[in-house]
Amino acid sequence: MPYLEIDNLSADYGKVPVLQDINLAVERGEIVSIIGPSGSGKSTLLRVLTGLLKPRAGSVAVAGEKLRYDSPKDLRRAREKFAIVFQQFNLFQNMTALRNVTIAPTIVQKRKAAEVEAEARALLEKVGLSHRIDAYPDEMSGGQQQRVAIARALALKPDILHLDEVTSALDPELVSEVLDTIRLLADDGMTMMIVSHEMGFVREVSSKVVFMADGRVVEVGPPEQIFDNPQTQRCTDFVSRILRH
Amino acid sequence: MPSILEELPRFFNYYNSIFLAKAFLYTLVLSFVGCGVGFLAGFVLAILRTRRINRWAGLRWLATLWVEVWRRIPFLVKLMVVFFAFQFAGGNVSMFTVAATTIALSASAFSAENIRAGIESVHPNQWDAAETMNMGGLTALRRVILPQAWSVIIPPSMTYSVGLVKSTSIASQIGVLEMTSVAKILNQKGFSAALCFGSILLMYFVICYSLNRLAAYMEVRLALPRNR
Amino acid sequence: MNYTLQFGQVTPYLWYLAGGAWIALQLAVVAFIIGWAIGLVCASITEYGPKPARIAVRSYVVFVLNTPLLVQIFFIYFALPDYGILLDSYDAVLIGLALNAGAYMSEIQRAGFRSIRREEIEAAETLGFTRVQSIRYVVVPHILKVLYPPLSNQFIIITMSTSIAAIFGVEELTGRAYNINSITFRSLEVFSISAVYYIVLTIVASTILYTVGRYFFRIKGSVF
Numbered sequence: 032m033p034y035l036e037i038d039n040l041s042a043d044y045g046k047v048p049v050l051q052d053i054n055l056a057v058e059r060g061e062i063v064s065i066i067g068p069s070g071s072g073k074s075t076l077l078r079v080l081t082g083l084l085k086p087r088a089g090s091v092a093v094a095g096e097k098l099r100y101d102s103p104k105d106l107r108r109a110r111e112k113f114a115i116v117f118q119q120f121n122l123f124q125n126m127t128a129l130r131n132v133t134i135a136p137t138i139v140q141k142r143k144a145a146e147v148e149a150e151a152r153a154l155l156e157k158v159g160l161s162h163r164i165d166a167y168p169d170e171m172s173g174g175q176q177q178r179v180a181i182a183r184a185l186a187l188k189p190d191i192l193h194l195d196e197v198t199s200a201l202d203p204e205l206v207s208e209v210l211d212t213i214r215l216l217a218d219d220g221m222t223m224m225i226v227s228h229e230m231g232f233v234r235e236v237s238s239k240v241v242f243m244a245d246g247r248v249v250e251v252g253p254p255e256q257i258f259d260n261p262q263t264q265r266c267t268d269f270v271s272r273i274l275r276h
Numbered sequence: 277m278p279s280i281l282e283e284l285p286r287f288f289n290y291y292n293s294i295f296l297a298k299a300f301l302y303t304l305v306l307s308f309v310g311c312g313v314g315f316l317a318g319f320v321l322a323i324l325r326t327r328r329i330n331r332w333a334g335l336r337w338l339a340t341l342w343v344e345v346w347r348r349i350p351f352l353v354k355l356m357v358v359f360f361a362f363q364f365a366g367g368n369v370s371m372f373t374v375a376a377t378t379i380a381l382s383a384s385a386f387s388a389e390n391i392r393a394g395i396e397s398v399h400p401n402q403w404d405a406a407e408t409m410n411m412g413g414l415t416a417l418r419r420v421i422l423p424q425a426w427s428v429i430i431p432p433s434m435t436y437s438v439g440l441v442k443s444t445s446i447a448s449q450i451g452v453l454e455m456t457s458v459a460k461i462l463n464q465k466g467f468s469a470a471l472c473f474g475s476i477l478l479m480y481f482v483i484c485y486s487l488n489r490l491a492a493y494m495e496v497r498l499a500l501p502r503n504r
Numbered sequence: 505m506n507y508t509l510q511f512g513q514v515t516p517y518l519w520y521l522a523g524g525a526w527i528a529l530q531l532a533v534v535a536f537i538i539g540w541a542i543g544l545v546c547a548s549i550t551e552y553g554p555k556p557a558r559i560a561v562r563s564y565v566v567f568v569l570n571t572p573l574l575v576q577i578f579f580i581y582f583a584l585p586d587y588g589i590l591l592d593s594y595d596a597v598l599i600g601l602a603l604n605a606g607a608y609m610s611e612i613q614r615a616g617f618r619s620i621r622r623e624e625i626e627a628a629e630t631l632g633f634t635r636v637q638s639i640r641y642v643v644v645p646h647i648l649k650v651l652y653p654p655l656s657n658q659f660i661i662i663t664m665s666t667s668i669a670a671i672f673g674v675e676e677l678t679g680r681a682y683n684i685n686s687i688t689f690r691s692l693e694v695f696s697i698s699a700v701y702y703i704v705l706t707i708v709a710s711t712i713l714y715t716v717g718r719y720f721f722r723i724k725g726s727v728f
């Protein structure tokens with residue numbers, strides 16, 4: 032049984048269907064990348080999993096246990112297991128880097144402040160930011176902010192880390208520092224779902240690539256299949272268009 | 277003009293000066309209590325209107341209705357409604373309570389608007405981040421949203437309070453001894469209207485002008501990035 | 505103590521009250537127009553006038569903005585007669601409302617002048633517009649669009665302020681409510697109904713202003 036199992040998941044914004052019958056399985060330690068044209072529902076899928084948008088139908092199960100997103104208890108559980116890093120970083124603007132990382136573990140998970148802080152310092156060091164611990168988000172570069180956001184997500188000790196186009200808002204020269212950080216996590220065996228347009232990176236780290244279009248999963252396979260030998264026309268078109276750039 | 281100058285020492289005699297000073301304090305206390313209570317009520321209303329916190333649409337709608345109703349009734353009419361409503365309820369309350377309640381009703385409506393605007397001025401992605409970290413709505417509000425919203429909430433709230441300080445003059449209609457009542461009483465005692473009303477105009481000016489300057493200062497001060 | 509709400513005794517006066525609302529609206533319109541003119545003159549002087557005039561105008565505006573309308577009218581009504589200026593109560597209220605509104609509308613229109621962008625005029629002139637044409641087609645539409653929402657808002661504020669006229673015996677909406685109250689003694693009913701009249705009056709006025717703004721100045725937003 033896969034660790035995360037998404038079964039016929041559908042969701043909509045108002046009346047507009049955005050996700051339709053999504054099926055996906057993720058094993059522990061796996062890195063699943065989601066690619067697809069803009070507006071295909073990649074962000075929405077991550078928003079549903081992290082409880083920011085209620086699904087209309089279908090189910091999500093973790094380690095065999097169903098998560099009902101309309102039950103507050105399950106919603107809390109889903110958010111304990113899944114952490115998300117956003118394209119726009121979404122760091123709390125009124126807090127330093129360190130406070131951004133420690134706030135949820137201390138006030139939500141009610142862990143000891145000293146212990147949390149030590150961990151947070153270690154995490155910030157890991158993402159290469161021990162010198163920016165007391166900086167506020169608006170004093171940091173995009174790449175630094177995004178690395179703080181990753182540290183903040185990791186501090187929650189999630190089972191799966193969701194990354195939604197985490198390099199898309201960055202200046203080109205800052206992309207690699209964030210990708211390097213994600214590679215570190217991959218080496219640690221972190222389970223991740225990554226939405227990205229960095230095809231080279233996707234190919235390098237993914238154990239599985241999901242191609243989405245129009246709110247549906249069109250093709251799933253190992254990176255070699257998706258990039259070198261796609262089985263569907265839409266995926267072929269998308270990959271050839273994007274690799275030409 | 278010469279007659280006013282002659283009248284001045286007589287007008288500002290010991291008794292009148294004390295009377296005016298007390299009225300000045302009365303106006304200040306009335307404004308402060310009314311605005312304070314109203315601001316707290318406005319806070320609750322703004323929270324009730326925030327979709328991320330109160331998911332019950334009916335309650336959101338009621339809070340909106342409250343705001344729309346109270347801000348569309350002139351202060352004088354509101355004062356009368358409150359006065360007779362207390363009488364109707366059989367409550368034997370002081371005129372201070374009636375006046376302060378009226379101010380609080382007005383303040384609740386405008387501060388609900390201000391606070392809501394402040395909350396909405398914070399980017400929604402801040403709520404998203406807080407929610408996915410399992411922070412409850414009120415926790416997110418307190419720890420993340422409000423610290424970023426104060427700079428948008430405080431200056432207009434202070435400006436609106438100036439409007440309410442001015443409205444307290446209408447409370448003279450129910451005879452509380454704030455500045456306008458006292459000016460009327462002194463005028464009836466035979467002091468010239470120019471002196472009676474002129475002196476309280478200056479006293480109002482002192483309060484309102486200082487408050488407005490403070491609001492302007494806060495606006496600049498709070499806009500600084502290092503204000504968290 | 506055995507007071508029960510009896511709206512029935514007030515219903516014969518509903519039309520009388522509506523007449524009061526009409527008078528209030530007229531008062532508001534006249535005060536608004538005079539106040540708008542005062543505001544335009546004051547704003548022009550503040551922005552473009554010679555220094556002494558500017559100081560005089562600023563003193564008037566700042567003083568009025570920081571003192572209560574009611575006391576301003578008391579001053580006009582009770583103090584001016586000592587200097588030979590005798591006004592009846594309606595005129596005193598109207599002058600007070602207009603002078604008060606003038607100060608607010610001076611601030612509003614000043615902000616309007618400040619929002620004129622020189623680059624826009626220059627851009628128009630590089631397109632071959634004459635000075636007059638660029639004012640007619642670029643500056644004026646821009647100012648109208650900027651000024652319309654705060655001026656509409658000011659009109660609603662003036663409409664509510666007219667209730668102060670009742671204190672001076674003017675029989676507009678609130679004044680008529682006082683009259684009905686002294687005949688029927690159904691105080692809570694009378695004033696609640698008057699409150700509803702004001703709510704309806706301002707909602708109708710807001711809606712009309714909003715609709716006009718939408719069609720003539722393409723101003724987006726909502727009525728409330």
Ligand SMILES: Nc1ncnc2c1ncn2[C@@H]1O[C@H](COP(=O)(O)OP(=O)(O)O)[C@@H](O)[C@H]1O
Pocket residue numbers: 044047049067068069070071072073074075076
């Ligand atoms: N808040 C929203 N309200 C309405 N529609 C939305 C909203 N967010 C996204 N959508 C729509 O949902 C679809 C999927 O969006 P999204 O998940 O952001 O796509 P992707 O991340 O793949 O670019 C798009 O058609 C988009 O227009």
Ligand SMILES: [Mg+2]
Pocket residue numbers: 073074075196
């Ligand atoms: Mg997206």
